Amino acid sequence: MLRQVTGIRYVTPLREGGSLPGVVEADDLGTYVAKFRGAGQGPKALVAEVICGELARRLGLAVPPLVVLDIDPVIGRAEPDQEVQELLRNSGGANLGMDFLPGALGYDPVAHPVDAALASRVLWFDAYVENVDRSWRNPNLLVWHRELWLIDHGASLYFHHNWPRAQAAVHRAYRADDHVLAAYAGRMAEADAELSPRVTRDLLSEVLALVPDGWLDGPDFDSVDAARAAYVEHLAARVARRGDWLPQGSPA
Numbered sequence: 001m002l003r004q005v006t007g008i009r010y011v012t013p014l015r016e017g018g019s020l021p022g023v024v025e026a027d028d029l030g031t032y033v034a035k036f037r038g039a040g041q042g043p044k045a046l047v048a049e050v051i052c053g054e055l056a057r058r059l060g061l062a063v064p065p066l067v068v069l070d071i072d073p074v075i076g077r078a079e080p081d082q083e084v085q086e087l088l089r090n091s092g093g094a095n096l097g098m099d100f101l102p103g104a105l106g107y108d109p110v111a112h113p114v115d116a117a118l119a120s121r122v123l124w125f126d127a128y129v130e131n132v133d134r135s136w137r138n139p140n141l142l143v144w145h146r147e148l149w150l151i152d153h154g155a156s157l158y159f160h161h162n163w164p165r166a167q168a169a170v171h172r173a174y175r176a177d178d179h180v181l182a183a184y185a186g187r188m189a190e191a192d193a194e195l196s197p198r199v200t201r202d203l204l205s206e207v208l209a210l211v212p213d214g215w216l217d218g219p220d221f222d223s224v225d226a227a228r229a230a231y232v233e234h235l236a237a238r239v240a241r242r243g244d245w246l247p248q249g250s251p252a
């Protein structure tokens, strides 16, 4: 399981994307970016955050720590915004928290060149999980303490929105033209040689075990164990088919 904390104060909404994450203070004195279960994207966005975030971390990429953030909707009662009130009302119980990085800067590819090895590992990872949210316009990368941090993986793994057709996504190619680091990613073969052997069934099972049961118990499967097994199967099959989806990257 992920570490579990309880929200004690809703601080402020973050209005950049569509899902209306909020900054929440918790009982461990930590401050978290909360992704709410009751947001329009639904619990699958939270499942994608955990699977991708924890997988990226295990592949050596920097991702702020994730927690399960227990929310009692009363923490929003002083919040004047109707939309926030309603979101909190629909999100009682387990939500996702990501450690808030104070003073982090949004990544700007012109101001922050990234070395080819790191850019290639990030592109490899995004291609693997089909992350469409790492574009120039919307990089979802932060620069903090001189390191590049990956955030916002809720729109990845979109095969899980249509399980009957998920098989077709196992070898689906990734369009890298829009990727914010594509121009720096000149070492894709090395990134592949380094990362693909690390994505084992054991690693995938370890990551799936971190997803709370309550986010997996939708109508797609008979049990949460069957749901976990389906993700592991899909992701293991995709890494085996990387010849079909791996972007070439820019010339080194």
Ligand SMILES: Nc1ncnc2c1ncn2[C@@H]1O[C@H](COP(=O)(O)OP(=O)(O)O)[C@@H](O)[C@H]1O
Residues within 6 Å of the ligand: 014, 015, 016, 017, 018, 019, 020, 021, 033, 064, 098, 099, 100, 101, 102, 104, 106, 140, 142, 151, 152, 154
């Ligand atoms: N861990 C974090 N630390 C600091 N700022 C963050 C963190 N996570 C998100 N943010 C800020 O909040 C914005 C929205 O968060 P994000 O996860 O991208 O959600 P969405 O795009 O779905 O609204 C980000 O673009 C970033 O500016």
Ligand SMILES: [Mg+2]
Residues within 6 Å of the ligand: 016, 017, 140, 152
């Ligand atoms: Mg975002």
